[in-house]
Amino acid sequence: MLQKWNSNDISRRRFLQIAGLAGSIGALGGARAFGAEPSTFRLPFANGERELSRAFPQKGEMILLRTRPPLLETPFDVFDQGVFTPNNRFFVRWHLAYIPTQIDAASFRLVVRGKVGKTLSLSVEQLMKEFEPVELAAVNQCSGNSRGLFNPRVAGGQWANGAMGCARWTGVRLKDILDRAGVDAGAVQVRFNGLDSGVVPATPDFIKSLDIDHARDGEVMVAYGMNGEQLPLLNGFPLRLVVPGWYSTYWVKMLSDIEVLDKPDDNFWMAKAYLIPDTPHANVVPGQTGYKGVPINRMVPRSFFTNLRDGDAVLSGHAVQMRGIAFGGDTGVAKVLWSNDGGSHWKEAELEKDYGKYSFRRWHAHYTPKARGEDTLMVKAINSNGVEQPAAANWNPGGFMRNEIESVKVRVG
Ligand SMILES: Nc1nc2c(c(=O)[nH]1)N[C@H]1C(S)=C(S)[C@@H](COP(=O)(O)O)O[C@H]1N2
Ligand SMILES: [Mo]
Numbered sequence: 001m002l003q004k005w006n007s008n009d010i011s012r013r014r015f016l017q018i019a020g021l022a023g024s025i026g027a028l029g030g031a032r033a034f035g036a037e038p039s040t041f042r043l044p045f046a047n048g049e050r051e052l053s054r055a056f057p058q059k060g061e062m063i064l065l066r067t068r069p070p071l072l073e074t075p076f077d078v079f080d081q082g083v084f085t086p087n088n089r090f091f092v093r094w095h096l097a098y099i100p101t102q103i104d105a106a107s108f109r110l111v112v113r114g115k116v117g118k119t120l121s122l123s124v125e126q127l128m129k130e131f132e133p134v135e136l137a138a139v140n141q142c143s144g145n146s147r148g149l150f151n152p153r154v155a156g157g158q159w160a161n162g163a164m165g166c167a168r169w170t171g172v173r174l175k176d177i178l179d180r181a182g183v184d185a186g187a188v189q190v191r192f193n194g195l196d197s198g199v200v201p202a203t204p205d206f207i208k209s210l211d212i213d214h215a216r217d218g219e220v221m222v223a224y225g226m227n228g229e230q231l232p233l234l235n236g237f238p239l240r241l242v243v244p245g246w247y248s249t250y251w252v253k254m255l256s257d258i259e260v261l262d263k264p265d266d267n268f269w270m271a272k273a274y275l276i277p278d279t280p281h282a283n284v285v286p287g288q289t290g291y292k293g294v295p296i297n298r299m300v301p302r303s304f305f306t307n308l309r310d311g312d313a314v315l316s317g318h319a320v321q322m323r324g325i326a327f328g329g330d331t332g333v334a335k336v337l338w339s340n341d342g343g344s345h346w347k348e349a350e351l352e353k354d355y356g357k358y359s360f361r362r363w364h365a366h367y368t369p370k371a372r373g374e375d376t377l378m379v380k381a382i383n384s385n386g387v388e389q390p391a392a393a394n395w396n397p398g399g400f401m402r403n404e405i406e407s408v409k410v411r412v413g
Pocket of ligand 1 (some may be wrong): 094194196206234248250
């Protein structure tokens with residue numbers, strides 16, 4: 001699925017700019033810090049009142065969940081505007097409070113070390129010049145996207161559905177970097193670390209690992225470009241890992257250190273955090289204990305209406321356009337189906353241009369409401385492995401992997 005990137009598209013200089021940002025992230029306090037009357041926004045669950053903020057560098061209007069470290073959600077109407085999520089509206093999630101606010105791309109180095117033949121220290125310019133550039137459209141989705149909709153509620157970032165986005169990522173195959181370093185025969189996993197850290201030394205550094213075969217699959221990428229531009233600082237400037245089809249907890253930002261390990265990584269973020277129940281669909285009953293936990297991994301299919309919301313008014317006897325986005329999770333979208341009779345009958349929506357199996361895929365369809373009152377419209381995606389969205393939501397204490405069939409209720413007048 002990797003395409004060759006045409007380096008004429010983007011000038012190298014544009015990527016190598018220094019991300020010098022006015023102000024510091026830590027000092028920002030949302031719109032209130034600037035004395036502006038904050039506008040608010042309501043996410044569709046209890047305590048869902050949020051500030052809409054324009055206070056973050058390189059970001060347009062975002063739903064503010066937390067300032068430090070930043071949690072910024074993409075307002076859902078952005079997804080109606082195109083298949084790729086603009087960089088300045090792309091969601092932001094950090095775990096640790098210390099994030100560099102200025103990075104000099106010229107002196108930045110990516111170190112590759114551990115169980116390798118030779119340690120590497122690579123500049124961004126070297127990555128761009130000495131390795132084959134590749135480009136891939138892929139969805140970056142937080143493991144806890146839609147967590148705020150869990151019932152019963154669970155702790156963690158209370159996202160609605162906007163902790164996801166799709167971008168064209170440009171960079172270098174991780175495999176090519178590992179090949180240059182020369183991986184030792186006993187290598188088991190590869191561990192990734194970024195420039196962020198906790199404020200107190202006791203905070204476990206945010207590091208994530210992939211199995212060696214996955215790291216060398218030729219799809220996992222070290223990206224320096226996002227939608228034809230350098231990465232916004234908050235999305236990981238100057239380099240981030242892209243792990244197509246996997247939840248974005250593995251997509252380590254401000255990636256500065258790659259370590260090849262000869263035993264499985266047992267650090268906090270692999271062994272304790274981001275574990276899902278080892279059950280079908282990571283589903284357990286609230287209160288259930290004694291199940292095995294495994295690191296979260298592949299994504300599952302989802303689909304959404306982007307032009308219709310609960311409460312929208314439509315006219316009986318008139319065709320209603322429905323459109324939205326879908327993605328297959330760890331593979332492409334095979335079908336998007338919609339229903340206006342509670343899921344008894346499903347009809348196929350028209351799929352729009354295919355940007356590759358890890359991308360959002362836009363869909364559209366139309367229907368004509370028959371009678372006044374309320375109609376419930378449903379949409380579901382089936383991926384090319386035959387996996388489809390479930391009718392009922394899964395539940396687990398981490399609030400992970402929600403992908404139940406979405407519905408909207410429209411008023412027919
Ligand atoms: N260095 C670093 N990388 C990170 C994280 C982090 O806290 N630090 N969070 C991960 C998680 S959980 C998510 S959801 C994504 C968010 O990517 P984004 O902020 O570009 O949308 O970054 C991932 N990479
Ligand atoms: Mo996440």
